[in-house]
Amino acid sequence: METEYNFEEIWKQRETRLPDIETIKSKAQSFRKKQLWSSVYLTFCLLLSFGTIIWVWYSFPDLHFMTKSGMVFALSALMLYIFQNFQKIKIINKINPALNNQEYLKQLKILQQKDLYMQTKGTSIYYILLSLGMALYLYEFAERMSVFWGIFAYFITFGWILFGWFYIRPRKIRNQQEKISDVIRSLEKIENEFKD
Amino acid sequence: MQDLHFETIYEKFRKPIFRLCRGYVNDDDLAKDLVQETFIAVFQQLPKFRQEASVGTWVYRIASNICLKQINLEKRMPKSEIPVSLKDNDTLHEKIENEKMTDFLYQCISELPETERIIISMELENVKQAEIAEILGISAGNVRIKIHRIKEKLTEKFRHYGNRI
Numbered sequence: 001m002e003t004e005y006n007f008e009e010i011w012k013q014r015e016t017r018l019p020d021i022e023t024i025k026s027k028a029q030s031f032r033k034k035q036l037w038s039s040v041y042l043t044f045c046l047l048l049s050f051g052t053i054i055w056v057w058y059s060f061p062d063l064h065f066m067t068k069s070g071m072v073f074a075l076s077a078l079m080l081y082i083f084q085n086f087q088k089i090k091i092i093n094k095i096n097p098a099l100n101n102q103e104y105l106k107q108l109k110i111l112q113q114k115d116l117y118m119q120t121k122g123t124s125i126y127y128i129l130l131s132l133g134m135a136l137y138l139y140e141f142a143e144r145m146s147v148f149w150g151i152f153a154y155f156i157t158f159g160w161i162l163f164g165w166f167y168i169r170p171r172k173i174r175n176q177q178e179k180i181s182d183v184i185r186s187l188e189k190i191e192n193e194f195k196d
Numbered sequence: 197m198q199d200l201h202f203e204t205i206y207e208k209f210r211k212p213i214f215r216l217c218r219g220y221v222n223d224d225d226l227a228k229d230l231v232q233e234t235f236i237a238v239f240q241q242l243p244k245f246r247q248e249a250s251v252g253t254w255v256y257r258i259a260s261n262i263c264l265k266q267i268n269l270e271k272r273m274p275k276s277e278i279p280v281s282l283k284d285n286d287t288l289h290e291k292i293e294n295e296k297m298t299d300f301l302y303q304c305i306s307e308l309p310e311t312e313r314i315i316i317s318m319e320l321e322n323v324k325q326a327e328i329a330e331i332l333g334i335s336a337g338n339v340r341i342k343i344h345r346i347k348e349k350l351t352e353k354f355r356h357y358g359n360r361i
């Protein structure tokens with residue numbers, strides 16, 4: 001289309017100072033190192049939590065079965081949290097940035113949907129494991145208390161668990177859902193632009 | 197045979213990619229960040245590049261994907277004011293200083309829908325329409341129609357802009 005304005009000429013007048021090639025290369029190298037280290041760090045945290053579970057189980061033969069189980073559940077919740085973050089980084093890195101725009105957006109959307117599922121289901125599982133862990137861990141100590149204090153300790157614990165389950169957890173899920181749904185909506189909006 | 201040295205690619209494409217990103221976000225610093233992110237990805241992906249497409253198509257694909265990925269950038273994006281306080285002169289082209297004209301074009305482009313920003317930026321960089329189609333994953337006919345529509349929109353805005361001063 002011919003217009004009275006030479007957009008191409010106007011467009012190409014924009015100039016700026018861009019970083020030299022060595023800066024880009026060194027940033028790419030340090031970015032790669034950072035990615036590698038974050039994977040190493042997460043793997044280390046996962047192994048450490050797993051190692052602690054084994055260590056607790058075999059090193060304290062005198063501890064009550066319920067106490068040990070409680071610690072294992074709580075540590076499993078931590079492991080789940082680390083694992084989720086690890087998975088997310090892995091999926092992000094898997095998306096090839098050289099795909100065509102439509103394919104790339106599709107992949108981004110799939111990633112966001114997976115993230116939404118993981119965040120909402122993951123948060124619920126995380127709370128279940130943590131609550132179960134706390135309840136079991138407390139058993140041995142409550143048993144040594146008087147009936148009143150035993151009931152009181154469980155009352156406080158379950159009060160906290162219910163507060164977490166019915167107040168903190170839905171809020172956390174809602175926030176995550178809103179954030180991710182917002183991104184999905186924007187992706188869908190761009191996808192629709194391709195159809196016009 | 198295509199020259200696949202990172203140095204050559206960077207030298208050849210850094211300016212067009214900067215303009216593409218600049219048109220997308222209408223902010224110098226954000227555009228520089230996107231350029232950097234693009235060439236970091238180019239550097240990392242270069243060993244995997246199988247030359248199924250031209251190196252230009254490949255670089256533009258990476259850059260446009262990185263721009264599209266900035267989903268929530270809109271909210272942070274400074275939409276600079278359109279320059280209106282220009283002095284009277286005889287003709288429109290004399291009235292509008294080059295720099296302000298460029299600012300206005302970049303402003304107009306950044307206000308287009310995301311895909312249109314990418315299409316027009318590549319068109320203004322003389323990327324072939326068939327290549328633009330390949331980069332976006334749509335038909336060449338569709339690209340042609342979109343370019344026509346975008347140029348109409350821009351011309352309209354420029355005319356309106358001319359009348360305001």
